Amino acid sequence: MILQDKVALVTGGASGIGRATAITFGAAGAKVVFSDIRSVEGEETANLIRETGAECLFVKSDVSSEADVRELVQKAIATYGKLDCAFNNAGIDLAVKPLHEQSIEDFDKIMSVNARGLFLCMKYEIQQMLTQGSGAIVNNSSTNGLVALPGISPYVASKHAVMGLTRCAALDYAKQGIRINAVNPGPIATDLMARSAEQMGITFDDLGSMVPMGRIGQATEIAQAVVFLCSDAARYITGQPLAIDGGYTVS
Ligand code: NAD
Numbered sequence: 001m002i003l004q005d006k007v008a009l010v011t012g013g014a015s016g017i018g019r020a021t022a023i024t025f026g027a028a029g030a031k032v033v034f035s036d037i038r039s040v041e042g043e044e045t046a047n048l049i050r051e052t053g054a055e056c057l058f059v060k061s062d063v064s065s066e067a068d069v070r071e072l073v074q075k076a077i078a079t080y081g082k083l084d085c086a087f088n089n090a091g092i093d094l095a096v097k098p099l100h101e102q103s104i105e106d107f108d109k110i111m112s113v114n115a116r117g118l119f120l121c122m123k124y125e126i127q128q129m130l131t132q133g134s135g136a137i138v139n140n141s142s143t144n145g146l147v148a149l150p151g152i153s154p155y156v157a158s159k160h161a162v163m164g165l166t167r168c169a170a171l172d173y174a175k176q177g178i179r180i181n182a183v184n185p186g187p188i189a190t191d192l193m194a195r196s197a198e199q200m201g202i203t204f205d206d207l208g209s210m211v212p213m214g215r216i217g218q219a220t221e222i223a224q225a226v227v228f229l230c231s232d233a234a235r236y237i238t239g240q241p242l243a244i245d246g247g248y249t250v251s
Contacts, residue, residue, distance in 0.1 A: 001029030012090030016190030026054025063117030114158035170239030186245025212247030
């Protein structure tokens, strides 16, 4: 298996892309540590992983809290002894409206989870990976980290911040055995996208019609790319965005 005997961490693993990736990491041979702020759904993910025969640890943890993130990484090391792969995925979106109607509270909230939280996760993951001299990190940005959409300026800003952090960190550790890349999903069928579509008054089919392939994506289609980027098959790839979007950002 492609990640046999590796230890992989996922944030926001209680649903959607994070859950699919935690399960896919396990199926690829990794021991999985995953976090979320939601306990019930987190335990559901843990059961799904264990049903496949893989080992996992769920930690209730908020990525916007430095104490929580430090403890999450410490628990991964205490349980499985190392950290080979990390998927920094936890993220939120909020109200859909033009910039002048957006509140500073929503801006701060989105940045605290999507940008600050991801920075904190990388900081503590990298501290451990430096002691090992190896590691692979994948950050979950978005096509909104590459191009803009109207009505979601705080979200677009936070996902562009993810790209800046990814590129800079890739250069910081390129000679120290740590690779850092991003995935940039297009519209994917998850709870987050269902909430966004409802706010915009559109359906998944409407979203699919905006994609050259004519459909929205599935969480497993992101998960498989994350596993590839974490594997030795991607050993010469660092600092890159990987758009997984049915061609959405091509034109
Ligand atoms: P989701 O809502 O199904 O999953 C997000 C998970 O993150 C939830 O389980 C949630 O409880 C958790 N979470 C939220 N705040 C957290 C915090 N502070 N600490 C820890 N966990 C927290 O949504 P999803 O669509 O799977 O989104 C996952 C990531 O993918 C997000 O970063 C999102 O921006 C990104 N993304 C999603 C899409 C899409 O179309 N669904 C497209 C591009 C990017």
